[in-house]
Amino acid sequence: MNSVSVQDADFDVGLxxxxxxxxxxxxxxxxxxxxLVRADKLAAGGGGAVTAMTLExxxxxxxxxLEAIAAEACARWQxxxxxxxxxxxxxxxxxxxxxxxxxGSHRGDAFAACEFIMDYLKTRAPFWKKEDTPDGGRWVxxxxxDDAAAGRWES
Amino acid sequence: MNSVSVQDADFDVGLxxxxxxxxxxxxxxxxxxxxLVRADKLAAGGGGAVTAMTLExxxxxxxxxLEAIAAEACARWQxxxxxxxxxxxxxxxxxxxxxxxxxGSHRGDAFAACEFIMDYLKTRAPFWKKEDTPDGGRWVxxxxxDDAAAGRWES
Amino acid sequence: MSIKVLxxxxxxxxxxxxxxxxxxxxxIATLGELRAHLARRGGVWEALGEGRNVRAAINQEMVGPEVxxxxxxxxxxxxxxTGG
Amino acid sequence: MSIKVLxxxxxxxxxxxxxxxxxxxxxIATLGELRAHLARRGGVWEALGEGRNVRAAINQEMVGPEVxxxxxxxxxxxxxxTGG
Numbered sequence: 314m315n316s317v318s319v320q321d322a323d324f325d326v327g328l329x330x331x332x333x334x335x336x337x338x339x340x341x342x343x344x345x346x347x348x349l350v351r352a353d354k355l356a357a358g359g360g361g362a363v364t365a366m367t368l369e370x371x372x373x374x375x376x377x378x379l380e381a382i383a384a385e386a387c388a389r390w391q392x393x394x395x396x397x398x399x400x401x402x403x404x405x406x407x408x409x410x411x412x413x414x415x416x417g418s419h420r421g422d423a424f425a426a427c428e429f430i431m432d433y434l435k436t437r438a439p440f441w442k443k444e445d446t447p448d449g450g451r452w453v454x455x456x457x458x459d460d461a462a463a464g465r466w467e468s
Numbered sequence: 469m470n471s472v473s474v475q476d477a478d479f480d481v482g483l484x485x486x487x488x489x490x491x492x493x494x495x496x497x498x499x500x501x502x503x504l505v506r507a508d509k510l511a512a513g514g515g516g517a518v519t520a521m522t523l524e525x526x527x528x529x530x531x532x533x534l535e536a537i538a539a540e541a542c543a544r545w546q547x548x549x550x551x552x553x554x555x556x557x558x559x560x561x562x563x564x565x566x567x568x569x570x571x572g573s574h575r576g577d578a579f580a581a582c583e584f585i586m587d588y589l590k591t592r593a594p595f596w597k598k599e600d601t602p603d604g605g606r607w608v609x610x611x612x613x614d615d616a617a618a619g620r621w622e623s
Numbered sequence: 624m625s626i627k628v629l630x631x632x633x634x635x636x637x638x639x640x641x642x643x644x645x646x647x648x649x650x651i652a653t654l655g656e657l658r659a660h661l662a663r664r665g666g667v668w669e670a671l672g673e674g675r676n677v678r679a680a681i682n683q684e685m686v687g688p689e690v691x692x693x694x695x696x697x698x699x700x701x702x703x704x705t706g707g
Numbered sequence: 708m709s710i711k712v713l714x715x716x717x718x719x720x721x722x723x724x725x726x727x728x729x730x731x732x733x734x735i736a737t738l739g740e741l742r743a744h745l746a747r748r749g750g751v752w753e754a755l756g757e758g759r760n761v762r763a764a765i766n767q768e769m770v771g772p773e774v775x776x777x778x779x780x781x782x783x784x785x786x787x788x789t790g791g
Binding site: 503523524525526528529532533554565566586589590591592593594595596597598607608609610611614 | 706
Binding site: 436454 | 715716764767783787790
């Protein structure tokens with residue numbers, strides 16, 4: 314029912330979305346999110362033009378963290394399935410980084426859980442980003458806005 | 469930037485999601501929603517077993533209503549594109565009914581706008597559903613829960 | 624004043640009409656007055672009567688009963704919508 | 708007590724180590740004490756010092772400095788995470 318992948322390969326949004334409802338006639342709603350490498354985000358770091366970023370992670374812990382986040386979502390909302398895919402390695406602007414898909418009977422639960430998983434993933438899954446520039450690599454700092462987004466689910 | 473289709477044909481979730489970010493390196497987030505015909509929803513109407521539903525709409529007004537909802541979402545959030553596809557005609561359990569996709573620089577705007585569009589679509593777009601049963605057709609009543617969902621965006 | 628009136632979904636089935644063209648008496652100025660006028664036909668048309676859960680649009684925009692009806696308008700009556 | 712310590716991302720680069728195996732003195736009981744012990748190596752290891760924004764995990768679960776360290780634990784130190 315919950316499935317997690319941490320991989321360097323890209324993923325197929327159509328197939329992943331369809332798999333969340335395939336053969337399950339009780340699914341009425343599938344909410345998904347795709348995160349992509351943004352060109353302006355890279356450039357906003359200052360310094361030389363950024364051509365790519367490299368995602369480092371903590372093999373073993375990453376999968377556990379994502380599974381824990383999915384389980385937490387299932388405890389909070391009525392869900393019929395979740396799918397999380399997070400890539401690592403070298404990515405260029407426009408590349409997909411992350412897929413979160415949530416299936417439920419009703420749209421309210423699916424939307425809330427999808428956003429919750431993304432917010433928790435940003436602050437609890439052990440990934441780090443390094444931007445590549447002509448002057449060398451530059452680590453991306455964690456954002457306070459992400460801590461705030463995750464924090465609002467704790468009220 | 470905003471695109472609306474009202475059609476009897478199915479749609480391709482992977483292609484539609486990819487189109488929202490293709491060639492636009494400022495897009496960092498794509499939130500989507502797929503609504504499907506639920507078997508238990510049909511059966512919950514009571515009476516004979518339901519094998520299909522038929523979606524009627526108001527050609528011309530439907531497109532205008534969906535475009536107005538997309539424009540309203542763009543006025544409320546920082547978005548880089550929206551896509552709404554709504555099917556009409558005869559559908560069976562498991563069939564896709566509706567696709568809403570929203571692209572933005574940041575995930576918060578994309579999530580909120582996607583949910584907003586679905587809530588408004590439910591109460592403002594001229595669609596009506598008739599369930600097919602062995603005893604004949606049965607019109608589905610509008611749900612008060614949908615009015616409540618749309619109403620919370622008005623505060 | 625000549626207008627086109629459309630009916631949808633269960634209302635269309637109840638009335639037995641999907642559309643009609645009407646010439647209105649001068650006394651009818653608003654959407655609410657038009658609806659009352661149609662309900663006075665009696666029989667199945669009482670489905671448009673006061674207290675019935677009917678929505679309406681003028682020229683493909685949902686509006687309230689106070690809105691004025693103009694010559695050549697496209698008016699529609701229908702049950703509450705259930706898309707998505 | 709013998710433990711494995713992993714370092715990630717900018718911390719790995721600063722320290723010049725991705726992992727090491729350590730035998731700890733008996734005086735070290737908690738994660739916070741381990742971190743202070745490592746920072747006392749001086750030089751680049753001050754990156755683990757008090758006030759530096761470093762997170763830690765024991766056996767692949769993020770925990771606070773008060774948590775006890777046990778023999779054969781896998782400990783990791785890393786900067787705040789930035790996935791998604």
